[in-house]
Amino acid sequence: MAEYGHLTEKEITLFHQGKDFRCYRKFGAHAQGGKGFHFALWAPRVKSVHVIGEFDGWRDGIPMACVDLPGGSQSDIWTCFVPGAIDGMLYKFRIETLSGEVLYKADPFAFFAEKRPGTASRLAGPNTLKHRWNDEEWIKQRKSESHFKKPMNIYEVHLGSWKQHGKNAEDPVFFSYRELAKELTSYVKDMGYTYVELMPVMEHPFDGSWGYQTTGYYAPTSRYGLPKDFKYLIDCFHQAGIGVILDWVPGHFCRDAHGLCRFNGSELFESEEHVEWGTYKFDYSRPEVRSFLISNAIFWLEEYHVDGIRVDGVSSMLYLNYGIDDPAQKRFNHKGGEEDLVAQAFLQELNEVIGRLHPDVFTVAEESTAWPLVTYPPEEGGLGFHYKWDMGWMNDTLRYCALDFPFRDGSHQLLTFSMMYAFNENFILPLSHDEVVHGKCSLIQRMPGDYWRQFAGLRLLLMYQMCHSGGKLNFMGNEIGQFIEWRFYEGLEWFLLDYDAHARHQKFVKAMNHFYLNTPSLWQQNYDWSGYQWLDADNRDQSILLFKRQGKKEDDFTIILLNFQPDTYKEYKIGVPAAGAYREIFNSDREEFGGSNHINPQPLKTKKGVYHGQEQYIEIIVPPIGAVIFAPTLT
Known part of the structure; x- marks a missing residue:
């Protein structure tokens, strides 16, 4: 040749x-x-x-x-x-x-x-x-067992603001990749997360874009060190048993003169301006652009051993009129619809190629519309992603949790509606960086009530997410109850851990994460109805949810009650699926977590009687603004 x-x-x-x-x-x-x-x-x-x-x-x-x-x-x-x-x-x-x-x-x-x-x-x-990899055991394990069969609890991180040396917004002194390899890796492992998702590390000129307006698609940013140092960071995560997901932005790129825009003096990589962000959309009809982008995804998988790629802004790629409100400016494809069929074909090819070359890794779509079959194979008309962010769950849940307690009964459906479509796709439930910026408030600041109720509400929100079907994602800072919104130009407020309420909240998150890892019923059957059963979805008067999560084994199940009101119940009857005894295995209201310690310390024996469609029941103590989980016991 x-x-x-x-x-x-x-x-x-x-x-x-x-x-x-x-x-x-x-x-x-x-x-x-x-x-x-x-x-x-x-x-x-x-x-x-x-x-x-x-x-x-x-x-x-x-x-x-x-x-x-x-x-x-x-x-x-x-x-x-x-x-x-x-x-x-x-x-x-x-x-x-x-x-x-x-x-x-x-x-x-x-x-x-x-x-x-x-x-x-x-x-x-x-x-x-050049880096000598030491993650052979991780890669071997990754290939031996599907990610669908493992617990997925993601810690979303912006490397530049997780921690910084000092506090200087004008010229921040970042932690290096190698410093992060030591501190971030051990922290994520200790806290019980199974993956980190890194906001874009590809080179970008403006800190305030958070990496989402890229100029160097093949270059890990020099802000934190050399490419080999970034490989070292990923290697350390893998050796600690932590998977790595990269945010990736194939939907648009920035208009900086040294970048891809007007690369030969005219439109080459781009097709048109992105009306939402003032950037340029990639021209997916150009074969060379498809080679450039799909090769880039393969590059991160092969050269950096990445385990998953989260594709940013998929909705903006899929619709011709995304962000266009004026009817006179709207465009339509040759079938008369608003779908961008070229972008759809690109995403299908991207996922097909990744699946063929690297069947042990996964892709995630940030897709916020009702586009069908996002996580179905292209041969079935799907886009071919493995997972989709459940933006509907996120929006409904946060809207509900921001309601003051007297008004929650009228919006009970915001808690339950997600189960109407929970298994239409393979969902990840995100509480991401986008929800703690631009005046939306931090998660804890959204919670109604006094200081105690706010922390209780945040614990309950995280428990609801953890017990719901699907993968989980939380942005850094959620685990310490940071009150201010995320600021990309400075580190998280780690000093808050000197205060008892924040330290107890972090202790709660750590305990919850490890409980999740050690409770297979919460993740073994995450993506179909065999792992979930409603016991009571309709108790709007008390704002209580009651459901069952089922593991692979018949006798491996958990009963979960979530109380979204500040009321406490001493003898609350809940139906259970089998006679015997049940023990409380987790309670968000424990004193060590900052709660009021309304717990069930002893095993509870079932009594005959029909409750919640079951032929036996137990009487429990229900904590205020809290979650309590039971499992059958042999003792």
Whole structure:
């Protein structure tokens, strides 16, 4: 097979067909055995391309040649070799457009970038990239058992504001990847989470975008260290038994001049402006863009051993008129609908490729509409994701929990409606960063009542999430009851743990998380009705929910009662599915958690009588604004 500047004819063909799913191996800048770096860039319809940088003193640059294919056709791919270029040097591409405009662009395939506010790419050779992995046991285990059969309790993290050195909003001193590997890994493990989800780590110019407006899709941000340091962080998570999910943004990119926008002087990577965010949408109809994006997802899975990818803003990709209210501006596809069929096909292909190449990893859709079959296979008309965020549960639940207690009976359906569709998709229940910013208030600040009731309400909210079917996700700070909204420019308020109420709340979250891990009935059958049974969904007068969670074994089940009012009941009868004795195995109202200690300390024997459709019942103490869980006992 003929080679063209280290690219084979087959690779060039596949790239132009949208089928080169590992094109990062040849495009961009690659070290050549200590002799220099080879460069390859896709830039159609331009006069010339030069690579400039520290290796030539940022002068005129090294000219790149456009690859000619057999028959005289041009590939639109520019290549060159720069002898003497070494690991760590800064560089850009100097592109002269057909109109004579000169553009200075960062490398779309760069593996590393200059720290902001600089905008250049940085050459990445072994000194920058190479890491010896020690997560063989994790990968082996990942391949041996499906993620659907494991507990999923996700801690969502923004690396720049989990902790910081000092407090300086003007120039924050971040924890490095290696410092986070020590502190964050041990914290997540100790707290009992099973996954971390990292808000975008791909290089981005503006801290305030939180990473969601990307310029360097293949480069972990230089804010926290080298790419090999980021690999070390992921490796440490895996060795601690923690999976890693990355937020990924294939729906749009920022309009910064050094990035992807107008890359050749006209629209190339983009199709149109995103009306919601002032960014640009990717052009999924262009095969080379599909190669770029799908290859990028594979890159993070293969080069960084990532376990899951959460695709941001899926709804904005799927609808032609997302964010457009003016009827005169609305557009329709050839079938007369508002669906973006090209974006739909891209997502289906993305998930098909990931499933074929890496069947042991998963993808998650942030999709907030009623788009059907998000987690169904493409061959069945689905998008092919493994999970979907349940935004309906999140919105309904937070709306309910913000209601003052006298008004909750009239909105009881907000608690129960999610079970009407709970198994239409494979859901993850999110209490994410989006819910604690922009004036929405922190979770605890939404809770009504005095200080005690607010903490009780937050404990109850988290218990409701934990006992509901589906995966779980909580944003950092929820576990310490932080009252202020999340601020991306400073660390969490860890000093709150010097105060008893916050320390007890963190102790509660830790205990709840470990209880979840050790209670298979709460997660073994998370995604179908075999794991869930209503016992009483309609007690709006007392604002109480009663249901059963079922494990794989017939005698492995839990009975869960959630009381959303500040009332206490001393002899409350609940129907149970089998005669015998039951013991309380968890109670959010325990004194050590900051509660009032309305607990059931002794095993409770069943009595004959029909309650909640069962032929026997037990009498329990119901805590105020609390959750209590029972399991059958042999003693």
